[in-house]
Amino acid sequence: MEHEIADPVGTGRDRILITGAGGQLGRALQEEFAADGALALTRADWDVTLPPPDVQPELVLHAAAWTDVDGAEEDPQGAAAVNVGGTRHAAELGAPLVYYSTDYVFDGAKREPYVESDPPSPLSAYGRTKLHGEGAAGESAWIVRTSGLFGEHGGNFVKTMLRLAKERDEVSVVDDQRTSPTYVRHLAAATRELLDRPHGVWHLAAAGDCTWADFAEAIFEEAGVGVRVRRVSSTELGRPAARPAYSVLRSEKHAPELPHWRDGLRACLDRLR
Ligand SMILES: NC(=O)c1ccc[n+]([C@@H]2O[C@H](COP(=O)([O-])OP(=O)(O)OC[C@H]3O[C@@H](n4cnc5c(N)ncnc54)[C@H](OP(=O)(O)O)[C@@H]3O)[C@@H](O)[C@H]2O)c1
Known part of the structure; x- marks a missing residue:
């Protein structure tokens, strides 16, 4: 596991460890920090529910998580083992840590952008484990x-819509959940910028907001496929976990700014082509 990193993010730190390196954000972080020689650990390299490996990183980018929102309702303890216990283990490495949390820590009742000082109130087991994970990340x-x-x-969601577009003329998508779909490469770049800011809670999401139905329409439009979007309610879809009706995140403390979600979508589709 020993891994020499010559000159990381230009901040004087010389070792970066990425957890969950096989996930979508983990992959983007690997690309963003490739020149810094980051040590990228997939689940096969380190299952974060187990104690940490014997390495001394100077920065941990903790992207490993249980992200199955509906599955967490059935197995909240399994989700907590990863999202809370795994985060505690990542903090035990003793290095400054970037912990990725979620808009699902909010209940969506506010109906205007959530800022860092708004009180969390998760609706789902997943949201609760991610909120407890925030506490486990340490000071x-x-x-x-x-x-x-x-x-x-x-x-x-983007890849699911593109797959469904090959199979159907119409897809049903919820139109009563408003958020800011965020491109992982934009988040990875913003993570680098954040390293110059103080520790604490930061809201980093794409500019702009939309419902999932709006997002699906934009995906089909940008991809040039003629699939209809049937706008449905969350009740109609009947998924196990409750999700916030409104979870747009904005920063009240000058967080690094991300491009608009539609720019992220275009960049993602360009790379998928
Ligand atoms: N996806 C979203 O829309 C979203 C929204 C807001 C916040 N976030 C947060 O952003 C972060 C990154 O999410 P993502 O979208 O990149 O998720 P992802 O694609 O599901 O990646 C998560 C990674 O964590 C790994 N993992 C799961 N259990 C693990 C364990 N016990 N030990 C080690 N690795 C484990 C997964 O491995 P396997 O593939 O082998 O399971 C996967 O590679 C997470 O903290 C998530 O909560 C995500």
């Missing part, structure tokens, strides 16, 4: 709340 951590991640790798 020397940047807590990055983000939303609706998508990218070229792994499973996500």
